[in-house]
Amino acid sequence: MALGHWYWCGIGVALFIVVIVVGYLLIGIIQRVWNYRKLRKWKQRTQDSETLIVHVPPEASTIPNISPFAMKVLTFLRMAKIPYEIDTGDPFGGKGKTPWISHRGNNIADSEFIIQYLIKTFDIDLTSHCAPEDLAIATAVRIMVDEHLLWGMAMERVVFGSSDNFVRVFKIPKCIVWILRRIAKGRAKDQGIGHHSQDEIIEIISKDIKTISLILAKKQFICGTEPCPEDAGIFGMLSQFYWGLPNNPYEKLLNASCINLKSYCNRIRATYWPDWEDQF
Ligand SMILES: N[C@@H](CCC(=O)N[C@@H](CS)C(=O)NCC(=O)O)C(=O)O
Numbered sequence: 001m002a003l004g005h006w007y008w009c010g011i012g013v014a015l016f017i018v019v020i021v022v023g024y025l026l027i028g029i030i031q032r033v034w035n036y037r038k039l040r041k042w043k044q045r046t047q048d049s050e051t052l053i054v055h056v057p058p059e060a061s062t063i064p065n066i067s068p069f070a071m072k073v074l075t076f077l078r079m080a081k082i083p084y085e086i087d088t089g090d091p092f093g094g095k096g097k098t099p100w101i102s103h104r105g106n107n108i109a110d111s112e113f114i115i116q117y118l119i120k121t122f123d124i125d126l127t128s129h130c131a132p133e134d135l136a137i138a139t140a141v142r143i144m145v146d147e148h149l150l151w152g153m154a155m156e157r158v159v160f161g162s163s164d165n166f167v168r169v170f171k172i173p174k175c176i177v178w179i180l181r182r183i184a185k186g187r188a189k190d191q192g193i194g195h196h197s198q199d200e201i202i203e204i205i206s207k208d209i210k211t212i213s214l215i216l217a218k219k220q221f222i223c224g225t226e227p228c229p230e231d232a233g234i235f236g237m238l239s240q241f242y243w244g245l246p247n248n249p250y251e252k253l254l255n256a257s258c259i260n261l262k263s264y265c266n267r268i269r270a271t272y273w274p275d276w277e278d279q280f
Contacts, residue, residue, distance in 0.1 A: 039094050039107050047105030051085055052077075056099045058088040060169050063244040064279035068150065069111040070099040072236030076115050078272040079227055080124045111146075111236075115229050130223040138222040138230035141212055145237045151193045152205030153240050156248050158184040160198045165246055202249050209241075209250060213258035220267065227268070235268045 046053060054077070056070035065071050077084050093100025093109035100109040108117050118124060127135055157166065163177040188194025193201060212234065221227045222234060241250040242265045254262045269276055
């Protein structure tokens, strides 16, 4: 009798494991098929057209886009005077990230690959005024922004910040905040920064911002008097601190000891986003 009990328990556990594994595999297959169909749809839609489609998340209530990488690509397009159309129906591309673009039947993901593609395809030169060593410093700053400042922004916005603020800026339901918070916490732990306290993270990220402020000094743009593509990336992230996270500790820094970065953000916004307010 007791043996029969254990037998059925074993069968139950084995069935449960099989259901989980099959479910997991099925979700993976559905995702792949979905992704393939999405990429094929945009390839077909754009292959006989010159229209450049930029896939991004929907607009927020205080900033044209809540994704720093979307703001980077959109600002670059405006700097380079390349016309584009926005699609918010398929914000995530083949690599599962936003933004991505579709142009002449090509689907390109990752802001850096997108900008390289646009420079080559549209023969854009926004760096001839930069001394090579200045451009190298600008690139190092942009990488710090993309790979390090990003985490401070994400932690403050999603994990530490008020969910009411988040709901208002992102225009999303409150239950989604809880899911995003869990995802962000897990990823930040994998990256490393998530093991620090809020005060420690503020200290680390404030140091980054002060460093950029010192490097920018009195220059109008990161390489001097004219913008270069790295400005689009730096602005894409700083604009999130400045306009995309009301009352965050870094906004206070921009308004106090890093006033040159505040002017930098305002300058880029005034030059390339005269229609800022019309975006939401
Ligand atoms: N290296 C990528 C980063 C893009 C990225 O991380 N985008 C975020 C939004 S700001 C995203 O899509 N996150 C969704 C996810 O990771 O699942 C780029 O430069 O485009």
